[in-house]
Amino acid sequence: MSASPSDAQPVVHAIHENPDWFGPSADAFRERGIPYREWLLTDGGAVDLDEPPPPGVYWSRFSASSHTRGHALAKEHTRAVLAWAAAAGRRVVNGRSALEAEVSKVVQLATLRRHGLEVPRTTAVVGTADLLAAARGLVARTGGPFLTKHNQGGKGLGVARFDDVGAFAAALAAGDVPTPVDGVTLLQEYVPPADGTITRVELVAGELVYAIRADTVHGGFQLCPADACALDPLTGAPLLPPGAQLAPVPGQSLFSLDAEFGTRPGEDALLAGYRAVLAELGVEIAGVEHLRAADGRVLTYDVNTNTNYNAEVEAVAPRSGPGAIADHLGALLRAEVARSAVGHAGVAPPAGR
Known part of the structure; x- marks a missing residue:
């Protein structure tokens, strides 16, 4: 209309x-x-x-x-x-208030942490002068590789993995670290999912609609479930998202329904935490993403307030x-x-x- x-x-x-x-x-x-x-x-x-x-x-x-x-x-x-x-x-x-959360991962992470939910260890850097020193500080705390992200993100904007500070310094010197639209770069510990997938929990008005699993091996860091995100707009070929270990295969879906979500130990508490976070942020419709690390931590790292849906998951989900x-x-x-x-x-x- x-x-x-x-x-x-x-x-x-x-x-x-x-x-x-x-x-x-x-x-x-x-x-x-x-x-x-x-x-x-x-x-x-x-x-x-x-x-x-x-x-x-x-x-x-x-x-x-x-x-x-x-x-x-x-x-x-x-x-x-x-x-x-x-x-x-x-x-x-x-x-x-939801818009302000949508454009600031700092707001999202701070609110998640405030409600007792675990998030990846993260440093927000305003401008570029302190990026290298902040990376050294983060690696000193975590002892491992890290990611860059844009504070105002979406579509995997600015997400890149660095295995050490030296590689990051070289990228900075070469101009290969893009400047975020709001000038705020996140440096975040890299935690691979134990099973190669992340989970996105879809909520509407506080109710669980369903949860989906996303394949990070083929999907990398750009895990937008909308059909329009999956193909190159010029060639129609499957895109190789940033951070993907293997190229997507034509006809292969990166997303599947997690029909058992909410029934496993700890998931009720996770959902309760998400509801509290969304209520504080004034968000009624959201997709919240988390991963389970090999050390057992469940890390929540993203709140999407303009959530999209995948057609193949919709076809088998109990509700739309x-x-x-x-x-x-x-x-x-x-x-x-x-x-x-x-x-x-x-x-x-x-x-x-």
Whole structure:
């Protein structure tokens, strides 16, 4: 459904900047008869703060990797629209606080740690002058290889493995360590998963939808489950992601359903921790990633607030991820319509959330 933001009909406003990732959500809305609007915030625009935001529910799918698609202003545009909507009392899903978590792995890791969840040992470096000294300090603590990451990441941005400080110094001297968009580089201990996979836990409104396993041997550090991430946009060939040990094979899926997640020892506590973290961050829809190390540690390292879903996993999962999101947003939209009707009948509606 495409419409002008001035339309009076309450809808789900799906705010994002990458149509390639939106197809499954559009299908879920249409199947349920939920009115929605794709509100693309890509190359700038105007927000008239003197006008009320269009009625409905605002759902942000802002992606931390938006700048890699030429949408350098999408972050500020999204911040403005979400602040405008929230100030007017509109129901906002994954609002400003979620956006701040999406664009800062420091925020994610600090909040995970605050709730008692183990994370990889990490140093955040602002600028470039202290990178080498910080790498020496991290290796002195961990005694092993480390990764670089971009604080505002996504798609494996800036992720590279270094086995020692000497290799990192050489890369810095050669200009092979890319500068993050926000100027913050993470240096993080490299912990290989014991079984070669990571687990991504999908949650909607605090409920577990399902968990998926991702193959790091073939998928490396870029484990975006959306179909659009798997192929070279020019050639259509499977991509060799950064950090992959073996090239993906045509027809091979990097993702599989972990049907038993939540039943094994310790997973209930892990889920409880994730729910607490997401509640503090104001995140209602997320995919949270962790790995199990050979030493038994379960390390959580990423919170995705614009979570995508893999078609092959969706085909065998007990419930649909995009369907769960559409059901949640549809229920919120019905509640907003009812609240508006009560207000028009002369009874003061509850305060905006």
